[in-house]
Amino acid sequence: MDRRQFLQVSAVASSAALVPWSFARGQSDLEGKKGANIRYGLVTYQWGKDWDLPTLIANCEAAGVGGVELRTTHKHGVEPSLSPAQRDEVRKRFADSSVVCVGIGSDERFDNPDPAKVAAAIEATKAFVELSHDIGASGVKVKPDRFWPDVPREKTIAQIGESLQKLGEFAEGFGQQVRLEVHGQCAELPTIKSIMDIATHPNVGVCWNSNPQDLQGDGLEANFRMVCDRFGQTAHIHLMESETYPHDKLLDLYVGIDYSGWLMLEEGKVPEDPAAALKSERERFDAALKAARLRSA
Numbered sequence: 001m002d003r004r005q006f007l008q009v010s011a012v013a014s015s016a017a018l019v020p021w022s023f024a025r026g027q028s029d030l031e032g033k034k035g036a037n038i039r040y041g042l043v044t045y046q047w048g049k050d051w052d053l054p055t056l057i058a059n060c061e062a063a064g065v066g067g068v069e070l071r072t073t074h075k076h077g078v079e080p081s082l083s084p085a086q087r088d089e090v091r092k093r094f095a096d097s098s099v100v101c102v103g104i105g106s107d108e109r110f111d112n113p114d115p116a117k118v119a120a121a122i123e124a125t126k127a128f129v130e131l132s133h134d135i136g137a138s139g140v141k142v143k144p145d146r147f148w149p150d151v152p153r154e155k156t157i158a159q160i161g162e163s164l165q166k167l168g169e170f171a172e173g174f175g176q177q178v179r180l181e182v183h184g185q186c187a188e189l190p191t192i193k194s195i196m197d198i199a200t201h202p203n204v205g206v207c208w209n210s211n212p213q214d215l216q217g218d219g220l221e222a223n224f225r226m227v228c229d230r231f232g233q234t235a236h237i238h239l240m241e242s243e244t245y246p247h248d249k250l251l252d253l254y255v256g257i258d259y260s261g262w263l264m265l266e267e268g269k270v271p272e273d274p275a276a277a278l279k280s281e282r283e284r285f286d287a288a289l290k291a292a293r294l295r296s297a
Contacts, residue, residue: 033293033296033297034255034256034258034293034296035251035254035255035258035259035289035292035293035296036258036293037258037259037260037261038254038255038259038260038261038262038263038289039066039067039261039262039263040065040066040067040262040263040264040265040282040285040286040289041065041066041067041068041069041100041102041234041262041263041264041265042060042065042067042068042069042264042265042278043068043069043071043105043236043264043265043266044056044068044069044070044071044074044076044105045071045105045266045267045268046267046268046269046270047265047267047270047271047274047277047278048068048071048074048076048274049071049074049075050074050075051075051076052075052076052077053076053077053078053090053093054093056068056076057093057094057097057099059274059275059278060099060278061097061098061099062275062279063275063278063279063282064279064282064283065099065278065282066098066099066100066262067099067100067101067102067262067264068099068100068101068102068264069102069103069104069105069141069234069262069264070101070103070104070105070137071105072104072105072106072107072128073107078090078104078131078135079131080124080127080128080130080131082131084134087131087134087135088134090135090136091134091135091136094135094136095136101135101136101137102137102138102139102233102234102262102264103132103137103138103139103140103141103177103179103233103234104128104131104132104137104139104140104141105141106124106125106128106140106141106142107143108121108122108124108125108128108142108143109121109142109143109144109145109146109184110122110142110144110145110159110160110163110164111144111145111146111147111148111156111159111160111186112148113148113151113156118159118163121163122163122166122167125140125142125167125178126167126170128140129167129170129171129174129176129178130174132174132176133174133175133176137176138175138176138177138233139171139176139177139178139179139205139232139233139234140171140176140177140178140179141179141180141181141207141234142164142167142178142179142180142181143180143181143183143184144160144180144181144183144184144186144191144192144195145183145184145185145186146184146185146186147185147186153191157186157191157194157195157198158198160186160195160198160199161194161195161196161197161198161199162198162199164178164180164195164198164199164201164204165198165199165200165201165204167204168199168201168202168203168204169201169203171203171204172201172202172203176203177203177204177205177232177233178203178204178205179205179206179207179232179233179234180192180195180196180199180204180205180206180207180232181207181209181236182206182207182208182209182211182213182214183209183211187209187211187213188213188216188217189213189214189217189223189226189227190217190226192206192226192227193226193227196227196230204230204232205230205231205232205233206227206230206231206232207232207234207235207236208224208227208231208235208236209235209236209266210235210236210237210238210245210247210250210266212244212245214245215245215246220246220249220250220253221249221253224250224253228253228257231259231261232261233260233261233262234261234262234264235254235261235262235263235264236264236265236266237250237263237264237265237266237285238265238266238267239265239267239281239284240281240284240285240288241284247288248288248291248292251263251288251289251291251292252292252295252296254292255289255292255293255295255296256296263285265278265281265285
């Protein structure tokens with residue numbers, strides 16, 4: 001079997017990761033209820049950045065955290081430079097654990113007015129897509145980012161959307177999603193909707209990021225409804241006890257649409273003992289999600 005044939009076959013297998021997971025297995029009390037397929041995960045933004053891969057997996061298992069989004073450049077070292085044998089080893093480590101590698105958190109963005117830099121970002125993202133496929137994950141997070149002086153906003157929005165459309169077509173061949181993080185100067189939800197109206201490929205999805213901008217305009221629910229039909233399999237949330245973001249209301253919305261996917265902790269301030277804090281935060285999330293499910297019943 002040549003590489004082209006191998007990728008065609010293995011992309012079909014990998015595409016299973018894009019099908020909503022039946023997370024309620026073994027939890028008959030949730031069967032048929034909204035929000036039963038929501039899982040909790042970790043973005044290795046700060047809390048996991050200094051853990052090598054075995055430590056990361058062990059800490060997530062101990063905390064009862066089911067999945068991770070692996071940020072590029074961090075100590076776990078899951079990068080496009082890995083050899084085929086090293087990729088197989090990463091895949092095996094996750095397969096032998098209770099932790100799912102949900103995807104790769106790249107830092108690629110498509111707003112730059114220099115066409116050469118946009119083309120380089122697209123090619124770099126393609127390499128992450130192949131990596132994600134090879135290690136058994138299901139997608140790659142990217143950013144829209146910012147607007148530039150003397151460049152019309154509409155031009156930047158179109159450029160980002162067109163870049164994502166190309167990447168969606170590429171990712172489809174690998175059974176992967178391209179996940180647009182609601183980020184930076186593009187974090188206002190009407191902007192994200194305008195981008196996604198151009199990037200119509202089904203393998204491109206929105207990664208909600210729990211930003212202050214979510215509360216602007218007509219408020220959280222209106223902004224959520226604006227893009228929820230394009231949600232991918234990941235969303236980023238913060239600490240449940242936040243006094244500035246209404247996580248309970250956000251969970252009500254996710255349960256209300258019967259979301260099947262991962263709500264993943266992305267937190268900047270690093271606690272003294274991240275492993276212990278992760279377990280406590282997972283317990284708070286479980287309690288908050290249970291309450292949201294009860295409110296929807």
